[in-house]
Amino acid sequence: MSWRTLSLQLANKLSHYLPIAKNWLYRFHGGIFLDYHKDLALRQPLRQGYMPKKLILPLQQHMGEPATPCVEVGARVLKYQVIAQADIPRSVPLHAPTSGTVTAIGPQPLPHASGLTETAIVIVPDGLDEAHPSPLKQEQLPQRPGDDPIAQFKATILNAGVVGMGGAGFPSYAKLPDQPGLVKHLIINGAECEPFITCDDMLMQTHPDEILAGATAIAQAFQIPSVIFAIETNKPNAIKAVQQASSNYPNVQLAEVATVYPMGGQKQLIQELLDTEIPHNKHAIDMGIVMMNVATLRAIHHAINLGLPSVSRFVTVSGHGLNEPFNIETFIGTPFDELALLAKPIKALNYPLIMGGPMMGVRLVNNHVPVVKTTNCILANPPEPTHQAMACIRCGECAEVCPVNLLPQQLYWHAKAQEFDKAQDYKLFDCIECGCCAYVCPSHIPLVQYYRNAKAEIRDQQAQAKLAEQAKQRHEARLARLERDKAEREAKLAEKKAAVKAQAAAQQTEIAAKAATTDAPAPTMSAREKAMAAAKARQVATAKAKAMAKKAQQGSSDA
Structure with missing residues (x-):
């Protein structure tokens, strides 16, 4: 056991028996001191330009709903082209990291402890890296000149497929409010407290201006008065690079925080910087605080200022099982095992790799899984x-x-x-x-x-x-x-019955009225009227008799 390991164990024991000693270093409760092994991957410069044999792009690399494919098998796609649309709420679009041909759309293993599969788009690169001419002008969420600038800002982040790159992959546009003036503090999280992981450290050393540009874009759009850039003290080169770059950003305050695990946790870092504790069932935004990882802010800078979607990220490839650990900027979708082989494994990788660090990382069932937007480290530590x-x-x-x-x-x-x-x-x-x-x-x-x-x-x-x-x-x-x-x-039936009944009643009434007019009995005559009628009848009979007698008399005379 090394002296360093013994000293760390002693520090943890002392902090256990003397809790007040922790208060001299940091504000939040608990925490431990670890052997970080950060130097392993930082011995080599950043690697770039690796072109994998194929890219595996899961439709869901974020918290929320999966994107919907908008390309077909056999189609040729360009770099930055939308290959899956966010056509439902809480979804994020997916873009092609490079030009190539879609060879499959179907279940592929995910970097998950249970070996789950998820629908993914598989692209075989053609090596040309031919880019789409206007990647963020493809129709996702239309933006018009008269639209609310906050809505346009958030729509651009959504269109670019930006998600949190330091945590669970929550869609970045959803972390921001719908109007300015609600956020008081923007915290840039550069703590990176897990052992072995140095991708954020390397990013801060090589691209501090892009991180600060992304943070400034958010601060200006949402009128955030306070921007704090937090970095653990075990990253001196990153601190120096950020100090030099921040001279162009006077509104950014650099805060060096103690190297203790888990300083990079959202609630822990907020308590350390602002002495504010996020209550149970509350979120940072409820307290007027937004925290974003350095890689996320760089992706926001690419979306807002350069018009480029999120198709790559910094990844640490490290561990005791590798001869040459390194940091690399690689395409989303690059298989884990390909990157691990680049680091020259000490022995065959017939053991599970880990996505993330040794404390919170996920031990994989299948090593041939893709780098996703939340992959910060590929760890090759042989099982003990x-x-x-x-x-x-x-x-x-x-x-x-x-x-x-x-x-x-x-x-x-x-x-x-x-x-x-x-x-x-x-x-x-x-x-x-x-x-x-x-x-x-x-x-x-x-x-x-x-x-x-x-x-x-x-x-x-x-x-x-x-x-x-x-x-x-x-x-x-x-x-x-x-x-x-x-x-x-x-x-309806009752209404129909009532109508039929009413119609029948009306018909009966009409029939009765007609019968009353045609079959009515003769009117009754008075005695005088009867006498007059009888007299008239006698007169008629007498006249008829005379006429007949006269006619008979004329006939006899003619004879």
């Missing part, structure tokens, strides 16, 4: 003998180092017993999964795995409950629709 987990001895060291000031021991018991309601009562979802608790656990309990599994189970239960509620609502809506249709049919 694992310690057998033993029973918790309730020492409380996990609680001492938790940077969120949780009770990891209680979370462990409830997660293990699948008492998820109680785990949530202990703020399970406030856990940032930094791994500090598992690092100091003398019983070698994989605490973070229990927390991740519990979160996954809770999310699954919530998703199932949501589906069940949606099914219930659909069923109730169907029953209501059937009842409504039945009531409408019955109302």
Whole structure:
């Protein structure tokens, strides 16, 4: 065991027994001192220009909904061309990193601990790197001269496919408010606290102007009065480069923060810089604070000032299993194993690579997975003998180092017993999964795995409950629709019956009226009228008799 390792262990022990010593260095609770191995990848200059054999571009590289492919197999695409559209909310478009031919659109393995597959577009580069003439003028979200400038700014970031490159890949446009004046502090996160990872360090050394230009664009658009550039003290070259570049940006304040893990966490860095604690169930934006990673700000500069979408990023390729670790600016979609082979592995890569660092990284099931927008490190550390987990001895060291000031021991018991309601009562979802608790656990309990599994189970239960509620609502809506249709049919039938009945009644009335006029009895005559009628009848009869007698008399005379 090296003297450095012993000194770090001693520092952690002293900070455990003398918590006030931590307050001399930083403000947030907990945290640990690690051996960072940052020098491994920084021994070589930045690599650029690597052209992979193929590019695998998952449609979902961000928090939200996947993009929708807008190219077909066999199509030739140009660099920066939109190959998948953001045609639904919470989606982000995807662009071709270089020119080539689309050879497949279908399931491909993702850089995920479970070996999940996701729909991806596979491009075989043609080596020409031919660019689209106007990449951000392709119709995604139309921008007109009269539009709100804030809406245009956010639309440009969305059109460029910019997502958070230092965390979970939250769409960057969604982190910004819809009007100026709401944000008081913009924090540029250059802490990069995980061991081995130095891609942000290299970016700050080589492109500090682009980072500052992206931050300034946001500060001007949203009228942010305070811009703070935070860098850990173990990055002297980056600090020097930023100091020199920031002379052109007087509104930017450089803050050197203590080298302690996890200083790069959002809540921890905000507390360190502003002495402000983000409450439970609140976000930084609720406190008037926006934090962005240095790589994200460079991508925003490319989108706003250069009109270029996000198609590449800085990646650290490091680890004890590589002879020549390095940092590289590589295309999104480049396979992990191709980059790891460039670093000349000490032995065959027949063990899982890690995406990220040793504390929060994801151990892969398949090494032939692509670099995505959130990939900051490809770590090749050969597996070491694992310690057998033993029973918790309730020492409380996990609680001492938790940077969120949780009770990891209680979370462990409830997660293990699948008492998820109680785990949530202990703020399970406030856990940032930094791994500090598992690092100091003398019983070698994989605490973070229990927390991740519990979160996954809770999310699954919530998703199932949501589906069940949606099914219930659909069923109730169907029953209501059937009842409504039945009531409408019955109302129409009743109306029809009433109309028929009314028509029949009208017909009966008409028939009765006609019968009354045609079949009515003769009117009754008075006695006088009867006498006069009888007299008249006698007169008529007498006249007829005389006429007949006269006629008979004439006939006899003629004879």
